[in-house]
Amino acid sequence: MSNISPPRKRRKEARPSELSAAALDLFVEKGFAATRLEDVAQRAGVSKGTLYLYFDSKEALFKSVIEDGVVPVLVEGEEIASRHEGSAFELLEKLLANWWAGIGETSFAGIPKLMTAESRNFPELAQFYYENVIRRGRAQVASALERGIASGEFRKLDIETTIDVVIAPILMLVIWRYSMACCQGTQVDPQQYMAVHLTLLREGLKRTQV
Amino acid sequence: MSNISPPRKRRKEARPSELSAAALDLFVEKGFAATRLEDVAQRAGVSKGTLYLYFDSKEALFKSVIEDGVVPVLVEGEEIASRHEGSAFELLEKLLANWWAGIGETSFAGIPKLMTAESRNFPELAQFYYENVIRRGRAQVASALERGIASGEFRKLDIETTIDVVIAPILMLVIWRYSMACCQGTQVDPQQYMAVHLTLLREGLKRTQV
């Protein structure tokens, strides 16, 4: 098969998301500066000029990729937290499972690695991401921890620090997949990983009976 | 004070490490592609041509920054593991503390973030880092977990997965510091963070008494 590009086709409605998806893939893999717009265009099946019909600049494309992303998953988590009636640990479990299903197993999964890599280069975008993604996710975990401590289900721990320790393995799981996982012979099984994490949490968080 | 550069000074012996230190700072902050050699030279107090007296290329400089780094800390950990006589949990605690003191509180602390960001762009270097840093660190944690499970101190868990979950918060702590921490109003206290992590681990790893 030759490398003849497909004939031109107008797709005004679909283009933005096609371009964003292509850009996300390459930004996640290579980082912002090392990604060439020629490659993004090729990945999307268009020419480079087409990118500038829909995005003002490379940076505008990058920002849209981050901004049009994971917020709906956070909204779902907020709903789960607001109507939960079981134990605090069950809530925590549901929140982490929802986060995993909505981000960890979707095309958004590369965003944590991308934000990790680029936050110092794009502080305003990092701020946006922090306010709209990280802070909201933390608040959900906080609500589960607060409930558990209040009811005596969980031991007393500093909540802000415990959120960090609870979330870290989940973040690391997706970040790892898009960075160092290529060097590892085996693949991490997310179900098993989550099971171990939850097991350690369940026992670790329990308030010690006197 | 004017911007007159300091007079030229020959420092053949000290130059390589000075250049590497300057490069590490900027590579960690901006990533490989977004770092300009002009800036590295300026940070080191030299001109750009000086970089090429000691390093063949930008990529050679980058590789040296990773390769001449954290391996001695891994050696120390291996020694700690080989001569430990207390409980398995005490071993684990010592290993994590040693890792923190040797990496987390030194100028090498940025390397995990840098490798996270650049591993897909430099797969051979990522392989080197995996073999010489990550694998060895994991082996140390594995030795503590194996001891604990064998002696009945710890519950039975899949060791490879548990290593991931044990290490993730430590990695995330340093990665976070060099990426998203700028957006967070408060700073994470590493001592408290480690204390919470170890508390959750101590209880989470315990084998349940029947």
Added chain:
DNA sequence: TAACTTAATGACTGATTGGTCATTAAGTTA
């Protein structure tokens, strides 16, 4: 079906930066 609108193209321009090297200046040697 011709005239028109508009999405797409990719050659081109200008800015940027890695890498080079003729020159300069700091030390060393005789």
Added chain:
DNA sequence: TAACTTAATGACCAATCAGTCATTAAGTTA
């Protein structure tokens, strides 16, 4: 102290790539 060696310099060159725009081609309209 002059001759020599060598570490350092920064202007320069060539390659690269973001962004532009005249042109082309896909649809739409009258």
